[in-house]
Amino acid sequence: MTTATGHNNTVSSICCYCGTGCGVRVTPQANGTVTVIGDEQHPANFGRLCSKGRTLGESTGRLSARLLRPTLRHGKDALPQPASWNDALRMAGSKLSAAIREHGPDSVAFYLSGQLLTEDYYLFNKLARGLVGSNNIDTNSRLCMSSAVSGYKQTLGADAPPACYEDFDHAGCVFIAGANMAYAHPVLFRRLEEAKAANPAMKIIVADPRRTDTASIADLYLPVLPGTDVALFHAMLNVMIWEELIDRDYIEQHTEGFAVLRARLREFTPRAASELCGVHEDDIVTAARWFASSPATLSCYTMGLNQYSNGSDKNAALIHLHLATGHIGKPGAGPFSLTGQPNAMGGREVGGLATVLPGHRDPANAAHRAEVAALWGVPELPSRPGLTAIEMFEAAAEGRIKVLWIACTNPAHSLPDQTLVRAALEKVDCVIVQEAFAGSETLAYADIVLPAATWPEKDGSVTNSERRISRVRAALPPPGQARADWRIVADVARWLAADIAPERVRLFEFTDAGAVFAEHAATTAGRDLDYSRLSYAILDTQGPQQWPFDGKVGRKRLYADGVFATTSGRARFLDVGWRLPADKVSAHFSIRLTTGRLRDHWHSMSRTALVPGLTRHVEEPLLSMHPRDMQRHRLQDGELVKVRNKRGAIWLPVEADDSLRPGVAFIPMHWGAAALGGQGVNALTSRALDPHSKQPELKLAAVSVEPARLP
């Protein structure tokens, strides 16, 4: 079992990067660093680690990269000054209290991170909704997973991925759409490679505008145009219907809405869809046949579906393929959204999104609000809709947010349309930044800096892509005056409660992370994800567990009985229409720019840039373009170019890359303003939102490319 400690104070914990959630064994060293090996007993990775996980130890112990004590800035033009924790808590509490009294609870907003632990998230949520009285709490998971959430909820009735990692070993066909698993989920990709080696009959289909390393193992690669996946999926379903490859019994017994969708699909012939999505009609037919005819088909998808203004439609259209063929709820089958961040799933369970309350409850539902209010012992929860990530920064730019508390994320790098984001950060009266690393661009806007502990200094839990909850354990004490995130929240909350609602001080009195987890787990009782009988003691003795958890075991797969989480118990086909992405190419901006991850970096590189070995894979940001586009624009390999659109401009070298479709260009998301000029790559990306998920269209910006004349 992956239990607490071993010899040499070795602890079992979880890699802090991607949503695969690999188990690690962490041993503290006398020099203040740690060594890390893969945990052979953890069911997510069985000892394997990728380049990022293997080098985790090298990113620890760098005190120069860390925030070690609180700082306060008294006035926007003043320099930040070191402060005591007492002064920092007093200033944070009094700014919150003044904003609530003078401008109302909705003048306060919280912007969090899928890298926080479940316990951190839970207390932020309790503070926002149970003390401040606002639903203005959202997370950077809004940027990556919210369209997957709305896709699941709209079709299957609950935000619950039905598959598990073991399904790679049972699948006859794996359909990967908008996911570069080789880079973003490398250990899962390795598992897929091994499954394919063990079962040469397995078919792998990859749909992506770039022929990524993931596509290197594909039996069929579909070079879909950015944002046009709905046409591809609808045409595949059309072929399945035409060739009688659908499972009529499953559709009849377990779904609703098929007839309406079927009528719409008539216009999506392979030929018509090919015109829209750029995939050859013969390949659409082959993909449909392989998907439907396999004994079990698993789909894996992530940002390439989600980060579009039609992301929810794309999710639903892919899930339709599983419902129409019955490839769900059985070994090797199901629509499996892979989470990007290590605890994106935990944030969804705990209510870390403006649109979710603890235990997958809905803040728009009065009965759900009353249930949570009763659990917390408060009279009521706020009913006014909360602001989602982009809406929050738009409100801030308009002067409607007076205190913005940002934790464990770097919006001055990662949010789209940086001109607006930076204007918003300047406009807010008081920006609180709770952060571990000194390199975050967002710190430049902070009035209060609260130094946080980070991996491997934190205790708590995370949930990975397959709904598996694992313990995160501290191997080192936090450096300097840094504190655990949950503790910082509890400290500020008690100060604020004493000022505005003294009877609620007790709501934030916790002895340790385990006490927070116990309270959170209780909120899941009777809900679809129920793990109210799970505890740190069980996780310590029996290892990581999937939800729902019945007290003895977790459930591997959902919907095996064909009963879904909708009111009727039937899964829904939605009447998904055709919509182009928001950013359209034009004569001026004729290149479709897409962004994504590199194999060896993570987000804005606050940790991975500390590891020399990780910087060698790709040493600098480059614009990748198809050689024909470079010829058309008279550009040479290595030449410095200006990439521009109506939102901003950046400068970087260009390289020829024939893995891209002509007309599509790529820039990695990791480098910010310091490397690219302007405001980093997100100077160019769009804040157009998906109407259901409120996820912004980070994956597509129409741009022009020209030889650079430096500003």
Ligand code: SF4
């Ligand atoms: Fe860490 Fe993800 Fe790599 Fe596993 S696959 S070691 S969780 S980055």
